[in-house]
Amino acid sequence: MVTKVLMIGLDKAFVDSLVASNKNYEVYILEEKEIYDSCSVEYTRKPIKEVRFSQYQQSSEIIDIICKWHKEVSFNVIVPGAEYAVKGTYKAMDILGFANPGQIAVEACTNKYKLRQICCAIGVPQPNFLKVNSTDQIEKFFNKKPIVIKPINRQASVGVVKVEKKEDIAGAWEECLNVSEGSRVVKRSLKWEYMVEDFIRGYEVSIESIVLKGESLFNNITYKDTIGGNYFAETGHIVPAEICDKDKQALLNSNEQMLKGLEAKSGLFHSEWKITEEGPKLIECAVRAPGDKIPELIKEVYKFNLFEAFLKVLMGEQPEINYTHNSxxxxxxxxxxxxxxxxxxxxxxxxxxxxxxxxxxxxxxxxxxxxxxxxxxxxxxxxxxxxxxxxxxxxxxxxxxxxxxxxx
Known part of the structure; x- marks a missing residue:
């Protein structure tokens, strides 16, 4: 039996993992033409069968195109392959009746400020925060302690800058405003929003949560290293994280509190946390497959394909999961x-x-x-x-x- 997968935005690691599977997949890609043209050879990999084009970065154009293409092909599952495709992909899936993470979860996990607002309301521990659009607002927020200026709706730590001194705010703000993602982002005009929050100290982890019909089936904790200084680029991960039982239980409890508060339905959630002296505090959460080869680390250790498990829950089915590890x-x-x-x-x-x-x-x-x-x-x-x-x-x-x- 062939499983027909429609992926919005190419995730190379995701597609390659399906090649290694013993199951039969056909992958169809919906991509921004501009991004395709910058690296067209990447779309020749197996098992990609067809590529079509549509705007999806800050565009609702893909919703109608997904629905029309589904009528032609009858996809078994639809999945976002890029962060900037998440919102439109899940909207189309909801219209078509596919299992998905749920509207509240998608809105929050594609907008860091909305995530902060919801988690504030439901009591998930996190830093103080404020939506900003000027240095004046940032200076008023600054209270002689380190803060972090960040885009609300970007990815990959792009434009995220720590500030320790008031006199450095203007330069950090300018840097945040003028970052570029090169060919990963289209050249048409896009709208970026910004926020500021307290910098919190502690060690950092992520949780990869597989959720089906509101129930958490699997939670992997990954230990994370970042570049340090004033930036937050990730420089390493270890699966599984080896942390004390007290921190682990508090972390899993906070993660479950977040998922329940977001009314998470079905999907793969990748949340990032700092473990402080007061306990875990939420940094952010995505509702897609994690990057940085984390799924490959999970496969190496737990001996199951996280990408395939993601597809299964989006099909409304029970995934194959192994919970034990010995490496x-x-x-x-x-x-x-x-x-x-x-x-x-x-x-x-x-x-x-x-x-x-x-x-x-x-x-x-x-x-x-x-x-x-x-x-x-x-x-x-x-x-x-x-x-x-x-x-x-x-x-x-x-x-x-x-x-x-x-x-x-």
């Missing part, structure tokens, strides 16, 4: 200093180590390495497995010590 997996993004790259040494360790699952290095001699401010600035990664957390960390440390980026 760990992690990903690290390379963090070279900014400057002109002369050479890279020690790469052989990535080829020689049996614990390296995969790696990617998009850098060559003469290239200018930019500071890592968001996910799009990263130049590559390596993924590693270990029988224990200690073994995993030891292997990662060996790799970090061996690979050197010579910068001038």
């Amino acid at each position: 760990y997996a992690g990903i690290r993004y390379f963090r070279p200093n900014p400057g002109r790259l002369v050479k890279i040494t020690g790469v052989h360790i990535l080829k020689d180590s049996p614990n390296v699952i995969k790696y990617l290095l998009n850098a060559s001699s003469g290239q200018i390495i930019r500071p890592i401010k968001c996910s799009w600035d990263r130049i590559g990664f390596y993924m590693v497995r270990g029988n224990s957390l200690e073994e995993l960390k030891r292997i990662m440390l060996e790799i970090e010590n061996e690979i050197k980026f010579i910068i001038e």
